[in-house]
């Protein structure tokens with residue numbers, strides 16, 4: 001059978017379908033890029049195994065993991081700030097004295113596209129080897145047109161190099177570059193009038209993001225960026241209510257944002273606006289943990305309001321230098337009291353929804369065959385134990401990329 005129609009068969013496997021754990025052991029058959037059969041073992045006819053490559057039995061099958069929020073393309077490193085923060089400096093202190101994001105900006109501007117690609121490749125490999133099949137990669141360390149586009153080109157090339165779906169996000173409004181000191185409105189003009197049009201014209205951005213925070217950009221400035229993005233047909237998302245409550249989430253939701261991310265300081269008005277808009281809450285425990293934050297996102301309020309919650313690494317050189325998706329599942333539960341099922345849905349179906357890929361990140365007959373098989377007994381073990389190496393098989397678009 002042609003490779004693109006190869007059939008893989010798993011028997012007697014526990015399935016988490018992206019939203020819930022199915023009640024009984026299943027038989028799953030993929031053919032080419034699609035899941036064609038997903039049926040309880042009790043209903044499985046042995047004749048259905050004809051022409052299938054036997055992939056074994058037992059373990060847990062999940063959709064391929066979706067890491068919907070990363071900054072994994074960047075130059076330089078910031079271990080020095082890690083030490084400074086351990087000696088008492090705050091994230092804001094460091095940002096205000098030109099460290100933080102701006103120190104990565106300097107290193108990223110100096111780095112060639114190839115240097116950035118070579119540095120990002122092992123970071124993305126770490127995610128892929130732990131089951132990620134879809135990843136979002138942001139710009140945001142260039143802060144001028146040429147360097148922002150350079151970052152987005154690197155992100156696109158990473159998706160061509162590795163068996164993983166890469167969605168790119170232009171995050172020009174991440175920090176104020178030194179050449180625009182005391183002229184943040186002038187910089188937002190550059191983002192709106194040059195950066196977004198250039199990225200859209202080259203097809204380099206799949207969405208536009210902002211950092212709505214006192215140490216970054218105001219609600220009004222972010223709203224200008226959103227209007228420019230939507231004028232170029234690009235969906236929007238926001239880093240919002242991470243360190244304070246400016247009302248950025250509610251404004252983003254009013255503009256139909258795919259997601260609001262971090263949201264530790266989100267209030268009931270913000271939750272209501274997200275529910276109305278159908279925006280996804282992207283929970284980022286890695287930054288909360290690394291920055292030793294104390295204000296937790298309103299998980300119970302989001303749950304009660306029925307706002308979908310995604311979980312992501314926020315992999316970046318400063319606030320979340322963590323390239324381990326299953327650790328994020330654990331932190332989402334241990335720090336924020338999400339349930340293991342919620343956390344796993346957050347890194348599958350809801351992670352996909354946060355990227356505008358509604359219906360993806362799920363397993364059912366007809367679904368894209370992006371899936372992982374884990375050497376565990378129940379899906380909860382993925383969040384319970386932080387243990388690299390449990391990935392038995394990884395299938396991306398129907399192709400076996402890990403295991404046998």
Ligand SMILES: O=C(O)CC[C@@H]1NC(=O)NC1=O
Nearest residue numbers: 101211239287316317318319
């Ligand atoms: O520290 C960095 O380099 C990125 C921090 C990251 N960006 C943002 O808007 N919030 C964050 O936590």
Ligand SMILES: [Fe+3]
Nearest residue numbers: 069071239314
């Ligand atoms: Fe981020």
